[in-house]
Amino acid sequence: MTDERVASWVRAHPLAPVHVDCATAVMLKILDGKCKMAAAEKLVMEQLYDQVKEMPGLGLGEETHRLIATARSLADDGLKNFIYEKRVLAETVITRPVMKGFKAMIRQQGLLIDALEEEGEAP
Numbered sequence: 001m002t003d004e005r006v007a008s009w010v011r012a013h014p015l016a017p018v019h020v021d022c023a024t025a026v027m028l029k030i031l032d033g034k035c036k037m038a039a040a041e042k043l044v045m046e047q048l049y050d051q052v053k054e055m056p057g058l059g060l061g062e063e064t065h066r067l068i069a070t071a072r073s074l075a076d077d078g079l080k081n082f083i084y085e086k087r088v089l090a091e092t093v094i095t096r097p098v099m100k101g102f103k104a105m106i107r108q109q110g111l112l113i114d115a116l117e118e119e120g121e122a123p
Contacts, residue, residue, distance in 0.1 A: 006047040020057040022102035023049050028087035031071045032080050041112050
């Protein structure tokens with residue numbers, strides 16, 4: 001899936017601030033190595049994060065975005081552990097039902113399904 005296609009999806013499906021935080025938390029999970037999504041889904045989630053990181057969230061702001069930017073340029077175990085702690089804290093604020101609802105919404109609206117079909121990983 002191309003960056004433009006994800007950008008187009010975001011324009012057609014504006015995210016609420018809580019969903020911006022969800023996308024940010026998923027990015028943290030990808031960076032700490034704990035994300036169990038398929039490779040194609042991870043790529044789309046990274047692209048989604050890039051599209052929404054400038055949008056207002058509820059609790060994950062500039063400090064988190066700076067951490068993500070640093071982690072994307074450095075692969076360091078100490079940093080991964082710090083990211084893990086930040087992600088777990090973020091997920092306690094977001095709550096599991098909200099995160100599950102976010103993931104269900106982006107699947108229902110075709111963002112992740114398109115990615116899997118393009119990569120030939122669709123169930």
